[in-house]
Amino acid sequence: xxxxxxxxxxxxxxxxxxxxxxxxxxxxxxxxxxxxxxxxxxxxxxxxxxxxxxxxxxxxxxxxxxxxxxxxxxxxxxxxxxxxxxxxxxxxxxxxxxxxxxxxxxxxxxxxxxxxxxxxxxxxxxxxxxxxxxxxxxxxxxxxxxxxxxxxxxxxxxxxxxxxxxxxxxxxxxxxxxxxxxxxxxxxxxxxxxxxxxxxxxxxxxxxxxxxxxxxxxxxxxxxxxxxxxxxxxxxxxxxxxxxxxxxxxxxxxxxxxxxxxxxxxxxxxxxxxxxxxxxxxxxxxxxxxxxxxxxxxxxxxxxxxxxxxxxxxxxxxxxxxxxxxxxxxxxxxxxxxxxxxxxxxxxxxxxxxxxxxxxxxxxxxxxxxxxxxxxxxxxxxxxxxxxxxxxxxxxxxxxxxxxxxxxxxxxxxxxxxxxxxxxxxxxxxxx
Numbered sequence: 144x145x146x147x148x149x150x151x152x153x154x155x156x157x158x159x160x161x162x163x164x165x166x167x168x169x170x171x172x173x174x175x176x177x178x179x180x181x182x183x184x185x186x187x188x189x190x191x192x193x194x195x196x197x198x199x200x201x202x203x204x205x206x207x208x209x210x211x212x213x214x215x216x217x218x219x220x221x222x223x224x225x226x227x228x229x230x231x232x233x234x235x236x237x238x239x240x241x242x243x244x245x246x247x248x249x250x251x252x253x254x255x256x257x258x259x260x261x262x263x264x265x266x267x268x269x270x271x272x273x274x275x276x277x278x279x280x281x282x283x284x285x286x287x288x289x290x291x292x293x294x295x296x297x298x299x300x301x302x303x304x305x306x307x308x309x310x311x312x313x314x315x316x317x318x319x320x321x322x323x324x325x326x327x328x329x330x331x332x333x334x335x336x337x338x339x340x341x342x343x344x345x346x347x348x349x350x351x352x353x354x355x356x357x358x359x360x361x362x363x364x365x366x367x368x369x370x371x372x373x374x375x376x377x378x379x380x381x382x383x384x385x386x387x388x389x390x391x392x393x394x395x396x397x398x399x400x401x402x403x404x405x406x407x408x409x410x411x412x413x414x415x416x417x418x419x420x421x422x423x424x425x426x427x428x429x430x431x432x433x434x435x436x437x438x439x440x441x442x443x444x445x446x447x448x449x450x451x452x453x454x455x456x457x458x459x460x461x462x463x464x465x466x467x468x469x470x471x472x473x474x475x476x477x478x479x480x481x482x483x484x485x486x487x488x489x490x491x492x493x494x495x496x497x498x499x500x501x502x503x504x505x506x507x508x509x510x511x512x513x514x515x516x517x518x519x520x521x522x523x524x525x526x527x528x529x530x531x532x533x534x535x536x537x538x539x540x541x542x543x544x545x546x547x548x549x550x551x552x553x554x555x556x557x558x559x560x561x562x563x564x565x566x567x568x569x570x571x572x573x574x575x
Contacts, residue, residue: 174327215503294424363500379543388516389536419472423479443481
């Protein structure tokens, strides 16, 4: 494979359509921090939901991720910008019904279920469209820079949304605070509407019009299996996700109980991880310039199991808490740098007609492993102690490293320069 770094006289930020897409992603993610606080508060404090109802609410929020393959197929069939617009408007409309019902005194837990399900479905469709739209509006040699900026903006927006999400709830109440998130989705829709870069024509023609989504999905899965590098990276992501999910089932519990961390200390450790992720996104491009694309991806996967060693050895006390904060910061620094690089690599290698389905396969196998991991962790805890379950999760994270070391990723130093023209030349983009 011929590889080249590609020219860097311009950056993704110089492309108006990209700036609108980045803004849309950031504003919707920041607004969702309010809903993350308001919906559970509304269910527990105002509707007096039972533990089973709260669990159902959480399940319904995750359930639409099982539809990722269908969302990816839709993304490859239809205009992605239109899907982003519809998803944002559906989410805004669904959220608005809650304060309206609360004002009328008719809000029920059933309505929260419906809104949560609608929000989850809108997010799945939106994510599939957004990540597959990016290669259509940014030239291949700028994708790495584009993903790096998106990662940094998302990290800041997610952290800001999580940290200030409780403020509107306390100020105006849980129900009315959801108008903040609804407004963020309207702002996101306006930014998406401002994107003027035309997309490649992807609508089925001829005999393909009668082909169902199931066949499209099957074709997408076969395509991913037939691409050695894409296949290996996604497999590594799936196994890593399984190992991390096994650990995350008891991670907070272990810190707060066995290691005696206070809620404040726990928050500081989490904050250190967030800062590491932000810096990793900002420096991803520099890291690959210095070490190479393949090494950065492999190092990112290698640091993950190594970063678990302090947790397995730790005891109570502030000294260990500092060590754990540093380990989490290092882990998420490299994880984010590697994540930006492997996502860019997959987007460059993937044919335009399969962008949505390729990402959907990745989402399905990574997100799909988490419920399995939670169940497995609970089962293991019945026969092993919690530290042993954490050790199993850490050991499992070694497998992705071995997969990558035996793949074409190991020899990759720069992003592939394929003989495929950019889907939309920057010169054709409008600014309004």
